[in-house]
Amino acid sequence: MYSFKNDYSEGAHPQILNALIETNMVQEEGYGEDHYSLQAAELLKEKMGRSDVAIHFLTGGTQTNLTAISAFLRPHHAAIAAITGHINVHETGAIEATGHKVLTVNSGKDGKLTPAGIQEVLDAHPDEHMVKPKLVYISDTTENGAVYTKNEVEQLSTFCKENYLYFYMDGARLGSALTSSANDLDLSDLPNLVDVFYVGGTKNGALLGEALVICNDALKEDFRFYMKQKGAMLAKGRLTGIQFLELFRDNLFFDLAAHANAMATKISEGIDAAGYGFLTPPVSNQIFPILPNTLLEELHQQFNFFDWEKVDDEHTAVRLVTSWATKEEAVDAFVESLKKKVTE
Known part of the structure; x- marks a missing residue:
């Protein structure tokens, strides 16, 4: 996970x-x-x-x-x-x-x-x-x-x-x-x-x-x-x-930070393409997408992240944080899970 x-x-x-x-x-x-x-x-x-x-x-x-x-x-x-x-x-x-x-x-x-x-x-x-x-x-x-x-x-x-x-x-x-x-x-x-x-x-x-x-x-x-x-x-x-x-x-300090931001941007673009919004505009290595609770249940089985704030009875804003060491294949897997749910 x-x-x-x-x-x-x-x-x-x-x-x-x-x-x-x-x-x-x-x-x-x-x-x-x-x-x-x-x-x-x-x-x-x-x-x-x-x-x-x-x-x-x-x-x-x-x-x-x-x-x-x-x-x-x-x-x-x-x-x-x-x-x-x-x-x-x-x-x-x-x-x-x-x-x-x-x-x-x-x-x-x-x-x-x-x-x-x-x-x-x-x-x-x-x-x-x-x-x-x-x-x-x-x-x-x-x-x-x-x-x-x-x-x-x-x-x-x-x-x-x-x-x-x-x-x-x-x-x-x-x-x-x-x-x-x-x-x-x-x-x-x-x-x-x-x-x-x-x-x-x-x-x-x-x-x-x-x-x-x-x-x-x-x-x-x-x-x-x-x-x-x-x-x-x-x-x-x-x-x-x-x-x-x-x-x-x-x-090195700036290269590592830039990588973290790049990984967050890639996740953000995937979330946006899947039709989901954000609690705040994604501009750093912390992003806060608003996702359906039914989708969260499935994502939590594959990935660790924080449920941040309840938006309504059916949606929750979550916090995703990328780092200097975040693997691009993990980002791709997260985005692919979103796409799979949208096409179902």
Whole structure:
């Protein structure tokens, strides 16, 4: 049974595994002070065209979000996120567990935040009797597979600056976003638009690892202390450094993401040809087709995927996720199953 449940079912790209094996017996400093991690950080800075950013390697998305957000906020501060945002629905209250409330915005089917939606939250929290909104959280891609345009990020950036809000981008699937046909952002744009973002490796070919990029000077001080306190400072920091060095030494990071998107596009085209629609337009490696419940019963016997949202009594929106390792023959088999049902 082939899985379209997520983009981290497989281990890691062979190039990364080979690099880990080849460097395995080399003695290195710990806690991210090894020369692989230092070199990877410099390489990322070069790719972004910014030598002044601070880069820290952590192991996973939730760990990165809770470590960073709790480090940047004072005790009475809160984060603002889409109601579908990862920190609100898929992190077991990790941000709240650090003492910071997550204030939500009803962001619609695409899961995007807008200045107008954020303004409503600010208006509802006017004084010291409530938490103070201080950080705006978005993810690119969103939880619903949408991609932010450069203009949308610029508008959010301007709004955050005008309202003294930190602007934070979750980049767990940033590779998919930046290689999407709907995208017009470059990696080098992000340090100029957001205060903090991270580049996700776990969901794009690495065994594990996220590269947190702190662009705002005011947020850089003592961050390694916060990492250590939250259990986010890996003793064998070389493991993440080596992986990001391999991902960005050439074009591997973007090649892997482009493959995931291409496989999702092929599935989407097959679903469209079969006459089925989508909950949100398919533009990334997460797609959300609306399928008859009778068809789902058959598909679940051949493929693993999530039933996402009930649309009506007879139809359900499902989530299909492709990855750097998705096999084209598995995509073809899924599309063929749809065609077979239509012709019956």
